[in-house]
Every structure is written in C-alpha cells, then in structure tokens.
Amino acid sequence: MNKMLNLSSNPHIRDEVTTSEIMRDVVIAMIPTTLYGIIQWGFNAALVVILTVAFAVLSEYAYEKFMKMTITIGDWSAAVTGLILALNCPPDIPVWIPCVGAVFAIIVIKMLYGGLGKNWMNPALGARCFLLISFAGKMTGWTVVGPDAMSGATPLAFMKAGGDMAKVDLMNLFLGRIPGTIGEVSKLCLLIGAAYLIIKKVISPKIPCIYIATVAVFTLLFGGHGFDINYVLCEILGGGLIFGAFFMATDYVTSPITPKGQIVYAIILGVMTGLFRLFGGSAEGVSYAIILTNIIVPVINLKTIPKAFGREDEK
Amino acid sequence: MGVTTFKGGVHPYDGKDLAKDQAIVELKPQGVMVYPVSQHIGAPAKPVVEKGDHVLVGQKIAEAGGFVSSPVICSVSGTVKAIEKRLTAGGAVVDAIVVDNDQNYEAIEGFGQARDYTKLSRDEIVNIVKEAGIVGLGGAGFPTSVKLMPKNIDKIDYFLVNAAECEPYLTSDYRDMMETPEKIIGGLKVILSIFPNAKGVICVEDNKPDAIKLLSEKAQGESNIEVAALQTKYPQGGERQLIYAVTGRKINSSMLPADAGCVVDNADTVVAIYEAVCESKPLVRKIVTVTGDAVAKPGNFKVPLGMNYQEIIDQAGGFKADPEKIICGGPMMGIPLFKLDIPVAKNSSSILALLHDPVSSEPTTACINCGRCVEACPENLVPTMLMKAGLSKDTSKFAELYGMECIECGCCSYVCPAKRPLTQAFKQMKRLVNAEKRAAAAKAKAEAEAKAKEETKSTEEVKK
Numbered sequence: 001m002n003k004m005l006n007l008s009s010n011p012h013i014r015d016e017v018t019t020s021e022i023m024r025d026v027v028i029a030m031i032p033t034t035l036y037g038i039i040q041w042g043f044n045a046a047l048v049v050i051l052t053v054a055f056a057v058l059s060e061y062a063y064e065k066f067m068k069m070t071i072t073i074g075d076w077s078a079a080v081t082g083l084i085l086a087l088n089c090p091p092d093i094p095v096w097i098p099c100v101g102a103v104f105a106i107i108v109i110k111m112l113y114g115g116l117g118k119n120w121m122n123p124a125l126g127a128r129c130f131l132l133i134s135f136a137g138k139m140t141g142w143t144v145v146g147p148d149a150m151s152g153a154t155p156l157a158f159m160k161a162g163g164d165m166a167k168v169d170l171m172n173l174f175l176g177r178i179p180g181t182i183g184e185v186s187k188l189c190l191l192i193g194a195a196y197l198i199i200k201k202v203i204s205p206k207i208p209c210i211y212i213a214t215v216a217v218f219t220l221l222f223g224g225h226g227f228d229i230n231y232v233l234c235e236i237l238g239g240g241l242i243f244g245a246f247f248m249a250t251d252y253v254t255s256p257i258t259p260k261g262q263i264v265y266a267i268i269l270g271v272m273t274g275l276f277r278l279f280g281g282s283a284e285g286v287s288y289a290i291i292l293t294n295i296i297v298p299v300i301n302l303k304t305i306p307k308a309f310g311r312e313d314e315k
Numbered sequence: 316m317g318v319t320t321f322k323g324g325v326h327p328y329d330g331k332d333l334a335k336d337q338a339i340v341e342l343k344p345q346g347v348m349v350y351p352v353s354q355h356i357g358a359p360a361k362p363v364v365e366k367g368d369h370v371l372v373g374q375k376i377a378e379a380g381g382f383v384s385s386p387v388i389c390s391v392s393g394t395v396k397a398i399e400k401r402l403t404a405g406g407a408v409v410d411a412i413v414v415d416n417d418q419n420y421e422a423i424e425g426f427g428q429a430r431d432y433t434k435l436s437r438d439e440i441v442n443i444v445k446e447a448g449i450v451g452l453g454g455a456g457f458p459t460s461v462k463l464m465p466k467n468i469d470k471i472d473y474f475l476v477n478a479a480e481c482e483p484y485l486t487s488d489y490r491d492m493m494e495t496p497e498k499i500i501g502g503l504k505v506i507l508s509i510f511p512n513a514k515g516v517i518c519v520e521d522n523k524p525d526a527i528k529l530l531s532e533k534a535q536g537e538s539n540i541e542v543a544a545l546q547t548k549y550p551q552g553g554e555r556q557l558i559y560a561v562t563g564r565k566i567n568s569s570m571l572p573a574d575a576g577c578v579v580d581n582a583d584t585v586v587a588i589y590e591a592v593c594e595s596k597p598l599v600r601k602i603v604t605v606t607g608d609a610v611a612k613p614g615n616f617k618v619p620l621g622m623n624y625q626e627i628i629d630q631a632g633g634f635k636a637d638p639e640k641i642i643c644g645g646p647m648m649g650i651p652l653f654k655l656d657i658p659v660a661k662n663s664s665s666i667l668a669l670l671h672d673p674v675s676s677e678p679t680t681a682c683i684n685c686g687r688c689v690e691a692c693p694e695n696l697v698p699t700m701l702m703k704a705g706l707s708k709d710t711s712k713f714a715e716l717y718g719m720e721c722i723e724c725g726c727c728s729y730v731c732p733a734k735r736p737l738t739q740a741f742k743q744m745k746r747l748v749n750a751e752k753r754a755a756a757a758k759a760k761a762e763a764e765a766k767a768k769e770e771t772k773s774t775e776e777v778k779k
Binding site (some may be wrong): 003004006008009010011012013014015017018019020022028072075077115116117118210246252255257258259281301305306307309310311314 | 321322325327328386461483484555559565566567569570633637638639640641642647648649650651652653654669672674675677680681682683684685686689693694695696697699716717720723725726728729730731732733734736738743
C-alpha cells in the first residue's frame with residue numbers, strides 16, 4: 001500500500017442523487033407541456049421558450065463571471081427558472097419582454113440574495129409579477145385557439161365576467177384547448193410531468209394536493225355558485241392552478257421544510273388564491289398567492305419546528 | 316409489541332453479499348499483541364502486570380479503573396514486552412500492554428470449564444460478566460455489567476438482543492446467528508435469569524430470513540424468548556430506534572433504556588456473556604468482518620483481541636488493489652483509518668476497504684432546502700436549520716433545535732443531494748455544547764467553593 005488513505009467524517013457513502021439531477025428532472029417534467037404549447041401556438045412560443053431559458057442561464061453565467069464566483073449554471077437551476085418564466089408568458093408576447101424578465105429573475109431575485117438556495121421568492125414567479133406590473137397589456141393578451149374552442153378570454157376571466165357556464169367544455173380545459181399562457185393550459189401534460197416528479201421522488205404530492213383541495217373548498221364556499229362541482233372543476237382546471245401547485249408551490253427553496261409547515265403553507269396558498277380569484281381585480285391569483293406566501297415561509301418554518309423523537313411531551 | 320420500525324431512515328446499498336456466506340474462520344496471530352487499557356466507555360483500566368511478566372490466555376492484565384470501567388484480559392500466552400503508548404482505531408494514543416506471543420496458547424486454570432448458570436446467584440453472574448471484561452461489542456463499548464445492574468431491576472420488562480446489523484457490509488452478527496444460535500439463546504437465558512419480569516426479544520432485520528427462522532426454531536419451547544423481524548432500514552439497530560420498533564416506547568438523549576423498562580445488548584455481546592458464564596471463557600476474541608471491494612477475499616474472522624489489523628488483512632488474503640479508504644466499522648458510522656498498525660480492541664469493529672471514496676470526489680454545493688434530510692432523520696430533527704446554527708457556531712440555537720438529540724447516524728449527510736457534511740457539523744457542535752456545559756459547571760463549582768471559603772473566613776472573623 002503506497003497510497004495515502006482518505007480520511008473524512010462519517011458517513012462514507014452517499015446517495016447518488018445530486019442537485020443538478022433534481023433540477024434536470026424538473027426540466028424533463030416540463031417538456032410535455034412545453035411541447036404542447038409550442039405545437040398549439042407555433043413559432044413565437046418556441047422562440048419565447050428558447051430565448052428565456054438562454055437569457056436566464058447566460059445572465060447567471062455573466063453575473064458569476066463578473067463577480068469572480070464559481071460558475072453554477074451546470075446545476076440546471078437557472079434553466080428551470082427560465083423555463084417556468086417562459087411557460088408563464090402569453091404565446092404572442094414580444095420575445096424581448098420575457099428575456100428582460102429572465103435577467104430580472106436571475107440577477108435581482110436570485111443572485112443578489114446569494115444565489116441558489118438563498119432567494120426567498122420564487123425567481124420565475126417574481127419576474128412574472130414584475131412583468132405583469134410593467135407590461136400589463138402585453139402580459140395578458142391571449143391568443144384565440146381553434147374555431148370550436150373558447151375565444152377571447154381565459155376560462156377564468158370568462159367565468160368571472162359572468163359568462164355562461166354551459167359554454168365551458170371541461171374536456172377542452174383538461175386537454176388545453178383554451179387561451180392561456182404557453183405552459184399552463186394542458187392539464188394532461190402538466191399532470192404527466194407531475195407524475196414523473198412524484199415517481200422520481202423529486203416532489204411530494206402533499207403541497208399540491210392540499211393547495212388544490214383548499215382552492216376547491218374555498219370556491220365551493222364563496223364562489224356564489226352553490227354546490228356546483230362543474231364550477232369548482234372549472235376553477236381548478238381553468239387557470240394556472242395545476243401548473244402553480246405542482247411546479248411552483250413545490251419549489252424547495254421558497255417552501256417550508258417542516259412537515260407541518262408544508263401543510264400550513266399549502267392551506268394559506270389555497271386561501272390566498274381563492275381570495276385573489278373571487279374577490280380581487282384579476283381572474284388569476286396563483287402567481288401572487290405563491291410569491292406573497294413565500295414571504296412568510298421563514299415564519300412558518302420557525303413556528304412549526306417538529307419536536308425531537310422522545311421529546312414530544314415536553315412543553 | 317411495537318411497530319417493527321421507526322420513522323425516517325435510509326436504504327443504502329447493503330453490500331452484505333460480499334461476506335455473508337463466508338463462515339467464521341479463526342485466525343492465529345504471529346506478531347506481538349497490543350492491549351490498550353482504554354477500550355471501553357469509562358475510566359481506563361489499570362495494568363496489574365509488569366514488563367517481563369509471563370501471562371496466560373484468560374489472565375487479567377489490567378483491572379477496572381472504576382465502577383464504569385472494564386478489566387482487560389490477555390488473549391494469548393507470552394511475555395509482557397512493554398507498557399507504552401499505542402495508537403488505537405479511534406485515533407487516540409493510549410497506554411497499552413504489549414505482549415510477545417509465545418504461540419503456545421497456554422491458558423489459566425479452569426479456562427473453558429463448563430458451568431451451570433442456574434446454580435449462580437444474580438450477583439455472581441454480574442460479577443463473572445464484569446471480571447470477564449465484557450463490554451458492548453456493537454461498537455460503543457459500554458461495560459455490560461453496569462447495564463445488568465439497573466436501579467429498578469423488577470421494572471425491566473424487555474431485554475433486547477440487538478441483532479439488527481443495519482450497517483451495510485457488516486455480517487459478523489449474521490454469522491454469529493447462523494453458526495452459534497444456541498449461544499445467543501443460551502446467553503439470553505442467562506440474562507433473563509437476572510431479570511425476573513423481562514421478556515427476551517432477539518431483534519433481527521427482515522433481510523436475514525434464514526437467521527430469523529433458525530433462531531425461532533431454537534427458541535421454541537422458551538416461553539419468555541421471541542424473535543422479532545424488523546423492517547430492513549438503516550439505522551434500525553440504533554438503540555432508541557430499536558426500542559421504539561419493538562416496544563413502542565421512546566427514549567431521548569437524557570434517558571437510559573432502563574427508563575423505558577429495557578436493556579439492550581448486541582448479539583455478539585450476548586454470545587460473550589454465554590461464553591463467560593457457561594464456558595468460563597472471559598472476553599478474549601472478537602468477530603471481525605473483513606470486506607469491501609478492495610479486499611481480495613471478503614470473510615468473517617474470529618480474532619484474538621490485541622491482534623494487529625495489518626496482520627488480519629494479510630491472513631485474510633490482502634487487498635486486490637490499493638483502497639482509497641479503510642474504515643473501522645460500517646460505512647455509515649465507521650471511523651476512517653490512516654494506518655493499519657493498530658490492535659483489535661473490544662470497541663473496534665470490522666474492516667471495510669473501499670476502492671473508491673465517493674465523499675472526497677464529490678463537491679459540496681449550496682443547500683436547496685429540499686427537505687430530504689428532514690425526512691431521513693430518525694430523531695425527527697431539521698438538519699438544515701441545525702447546519703445553519705452549526706456554521707455560525709451558535710450553540711444555544713443548536714441546543715434549542717434539539718441538536719443534542721442527534722445520534723450521528725449519518726442519514727442526513729447520506730441523502731443530501733448537495734453533499735453537505737451535515738453529520739460532521741453536528742458531531743462538532745455536540746462536542747462544543749458539552750464542552751461549554753462542562754466549562755460552565757466547572758466555573759459554578761469554583762465560584763461556590765470561593766464563596767464557601769469567603770463565608771468560613773467571615774465566620775472565623777466574627778468568632779475572633
């Protein structure tokens with residue numbers, strides 16, 4: 001034996017999963033809905049997706065290069081942010097707008113707070129809300145889908161305006177033949193991606209399920225449609241709830257880490273979404289609900305620290 | 316009965332196939348034997364031999380240095396060559412008795428004589444165990460006789476034989492169960508004769524169905540002995556996890572198993588008790604698994620205490636290629652070795668040699684708050700938060716977050732996708748908290764003494 005032996009603290013073996021594999025899985029899970037959006041809406045949607053991801057990754061690279069930090073774009077997290085932001089944009093948006101958003105998401109929301117793991121707000125959603133405020137008209141200009149599909153407004157806006165419920169076809173909502181952002185419309189594709197993440201144990205269904213259930217209960221109670229399952233399903237499938245619940249509310253960095261805290265967080269998300277949707281100015285509420293609840297996550301964590309094994313009975 | 320498992324834990328690659336079917340082979344050392352005086356928890360033993368003395372197999376060469384201590388027994392015959400500082404597996408350099416082995420294995424009188432435990436009183440049995448130098452052979456090395464003398468002996472209703480062997484790669488307990496099941500049952504019967512109200516439970520993970528079957532057959536007809544099949548999951552053999560899995564009772568860091576009516580001992584320790592009480596053989600051997608992908612012929616060996624690690628590896632067939640890392644114990648909690656010139660001690664463990672050390676080759680990245688460590692922690696802690704307290708050396712925050720409950724099992728570091736050294740940080744923080752506690756206690760004591768001095772002075776002055 002001529003070599004020096006390695007020394008380190010236990011454990012001496014490690015699980016194979018790495019941060020970059022997890023982030024790559026999130027990107028893989030969004031491929032079905034991305035493809036659906038591109039096929040449904042065409043060239044501009046494809047351009048938005050490619051450029052937003054590119055700008056997100058490049059701005060992280062440029063920032064780290066400029067600040068003489070280790071380059072971390074290999075961990076795929078910037079790509080995840082860029083892709084989520086792109087999928088949250090309307091298909092016909094001028095491409096420079098999401099590109100500005102990508103730079104804002106990475107530089108302002110993520111890197112200035114210390115990079116991966118340190119940001120207290122979901123970068124993609126923070127940037128989306130920044131764009132919604134800055135370019136309100138362009139961020140809510142919806143593209144009409146097919147002759148037999150609904151036209152003009154998203155299903156949620158249509159219902160909020162008091163539209164005839166009979167005209168809403170649940171199957172169109174589920175498959176994605178409705179106006180909306182590039183990645184939020186096809187619930188089928190989103191659920192395929194979500195199932196992939198759950199099977200790969202990247203996310204737990206806990207937060208999404210409680211979140212969606214809370215929205216369902218809230219709209220049932222306060223929606224003003226009585227006990228109308230059809231209406232509740234429209235609320236669940238009509239907007240960005242499925243996308244938000246499975247891909248954004250489950251963001252590790254900005255959601256609570258304690259088991260109880262995750263339940264509290266999901267319920268608050270549901271109530272906030274319901275409030276924004278039913279009593280707010282806009283028909284949508286998922287993005288704002290998530291970024292506003294992100295703010296109180298540290299408090300939720302602190303208040304829900306579990307008691308250690310064998311110390312459950314103490315004060 | 317309990318729930319057969321616990322919350323949390325991990326499922327690492329178990330590597331047991333390498334050595335599990337290799338029967339135990341007895342090794343005879345050629346080189347000098349080294350017996351550290353501190354190979355247990357508690358006060359070091361005091362040597363009772365001198366340089367030049369002739370010693371025999373089974374002879375006591377160092378006596379217990381206190382109540383929580385254990386004597387050291389010679390495993391060969393020969394001449395005491397020196398009493399000097401020697402390196403041990405844990406990295407400490409301690410006094411050790413060095414014996415030149417004369418290869419005759421001449422034993423003390425009565426060594427190996429059969430003895431009927433039913434004719435012995437409780438105190439006699441405990442004394443035999445104490446004088447035999449028996450300590451927990453699972454790795455901690457707590458003197459077994461102390462465990463057999465809890466305050467409330469009638470309240471002990473479970474004696475658990477820890478044969479979970481949840482550490483990957485290790486197979487020595489499994490071989491014990493397969494080859495000498497009657498000694499485990501026998502040792503358990505000896506122990507149960509001390510605890511009138513206790514039920515004996517042999518706890519085995521369900522990845523060893525043949526051992527469970529064999530022990531169940533051997534235990535047939537024993538009304539107060541049963542075999543519990545536990546879910547295979549690391550750290551199932553952790554004392555607190557084991558007690559919870561079998562009895563549903565929970566203990567924390569400030570409690571002893573006896574507070575939950577339990578006494579827990581490792582399977583090989585129970586075999587050692589049997590050999591000491593029924594065969595008049597004090598603790599002079601240890602079962603060691605030599606395994607890992609760097610080992611030419613993985614196997615299980617019965618080695619005399621004091622034998623050199625290098626010699627064990629040589630006799631076992633050596634390495635097939637240079638290992639990157641050699642571990643004393645399992646890969647989850649074992650101690651890495653930087654040289655092999657160390658003796659087998661009661662509290663040292665198996666030898667695991669790995670060709671590739673994944674820990675050194677993977678960079679640590681930022682915590683992404685994924686929560687895998689929270690899910691894996693068998694003590695229900697939040698390792699990410701503890702890590703923050705650890706990085707800022709905030710001992711009060713660390714203690715407030717229940718950091719002192721950490722059992723250092725390594726699950727959090729194992730699952731971390733960012734490869735952060737969580738367990739290492741907690742080990743350091745626990746020592747820091749304990750050091751602060753000791754310093755505070757010492758300060759309080761000094762102040763109290765100074766105050767008492769002051770008071771006597773003033774009363775003396777008043778008297779004057």
